[in-house]
Amino acid sequence: MDLSHEAARRRRTIGYLLAGAGLLIAAWLGLSSGPARIPLGAVLEELLDRLPLLSVDSGLTERSAAIVWELRVPRVILAGMVGGLLAVAGGAYQGVFRNPLADPFLLGVASGAGLGATVAIVFGGAAGPGVIAPVAFLGGVTAVALAWGFSRTVGGRSGLTLILTGIAVAAFFTAVQTFIQQRSGEQAREVYSWILGSLSTSSWTDVAVLSPYLVVTAAILLAVRRPLDVMAVGDEEAASLGVRPDRIRTLVVIAATLGTAAAVSVSGLIGFVGIVVPHVVRLLTGATYRAILPLALLGGAAFLIVADLIARVALSPGELPIGVVTAFVGAPFFAVVLRSSGRRP
């Protein structure tokens, strides 16, 4: 059986290598593709040129180089950060709530952010588009905080109460959001396109804003991987094994909420990544969160970079909403993995 232990370790190593390579290739393709096609080789040379001590002439015009550096690099990085955050948060939620249907929007962060963005778009006209992200972030955090506070007054420390209060808060926020959107007239379309998600306005500023959230959220979630494995046997048994399930759950909810709310506020509501990427990883490498969470981080990043690439080129020069692409491409992919793995997630 030491052989199988080695086999499991080898499978994890292969998983890390594949996910890492996939991420690099996805990023490379993402930098090259778009309305203005830039040759893959030139992209590579342009990147190498920026490394210290290296001087490579990529042969790109100043305009093409600007497209790479000012539009595509931040966009690809942002797609990777958002995808990684959503996938790692979804994976952690599936563990901490012992619920395979959990995604990072489980506790209402999406409805809250949606309401925040809608309010900012409809009523914040004078303040400009710059206020959408902070207000969406606030809305997302507020929704989860309400669900959390409400679940405490109901009592019951199991995650189920929290899921139910999350559903209630999400439904309420969505109702208010729909109402405002319906009454808003010409801004309804803008609200709608925000909700479907897009990375078309990505900038280095967004990258800078999201970075600390990515670092903190990923660090916390990756740190509690072993307790998540213990919690697979339920709260009471986990407690008898020395874990404090309520504490771990609190930590995960705080970290995932901050990260998800930040991701959503710059990208809109991108579904499917947070629920399916962790499952694909689980099906391919086994059930331990030790591997699931880091691989979900890498896999989610690669997946969203590819989805964004497709969103850009499929109807070029127009763009598809990225939320449409994630499900349209992701669902068949998931079906194939599910079938070939021959077991339930």
Place this chain on the structure above:
Amino acid sequence: MSWAVSCRDLAVAYNGSPVLRGIDLEVKTGEWVAIVGPNGSGKSTLLRAIAGLMFGAGSVRVVDRDLAGLTRREAAKLVALVPQNPAIPEGTSVLEYVILGRSPCLSVWAFPSPADRAIALWVLGELDMTNLADRPVASLSGGEFQRAVLGRALAQEAPVLLLDEPTTALDLGHAQEVMELVQRRRRLGSPTVIAAMHDLTLAAQFCDRMVLLAEGELVMQGDARSVVTPENLARHFSADVVVLEGPAGEPVVVPRRAPEKDPGP
């Protein structure tokens, strides 16, 4: 005298209604105590209180330490619990499952070391399960899974082992086997065993002392022969039984059918 477990005036309530009242129980190091009593008498609650998973009035001391003053991890190093209906985690192998028992010895941030793996493998060998190490626990039979749960508890290497109805889901042979495994392991590492049991005959064969709970109170305790009597079983279990004597003088409970009132056609 230092006790492995000592409950003083323990009272536990669940959602406002009392489940245990005034329990005084002392268990010596190395002793095997069977807790018996009808459904709802508080057996599981008593085990949970001794494991530090439920708190109430009064005190519970384990190996001379007050449970109320211990962290979850410290308590889990002293007491291992085999629950009544353990969850079956999807996709976890038997070895991984047994390694979960090492959790109390690891900090939140740490992963199991080769030493933890070695302990888990040794436990699997003790339970004659080495060949099942790589099987998913979800694919085990009821008896195999019960042994895996026992393995997880033994891997905790806690001085006190609590068993909540360890044989209820098992057939006769597997029930006997699990009890023998506990007995054998007890001789090796001499942990104190407290087991809530429904099968009075089996309990009587293995325990040093029997404790009878009824309606949340400790009604009587003593050697199995003094507790397992037709009078006690009639009063507390509403059971009509004959108690015979087994080969080693232990009580054997035989239920008696009510006489048929209407013989029918």
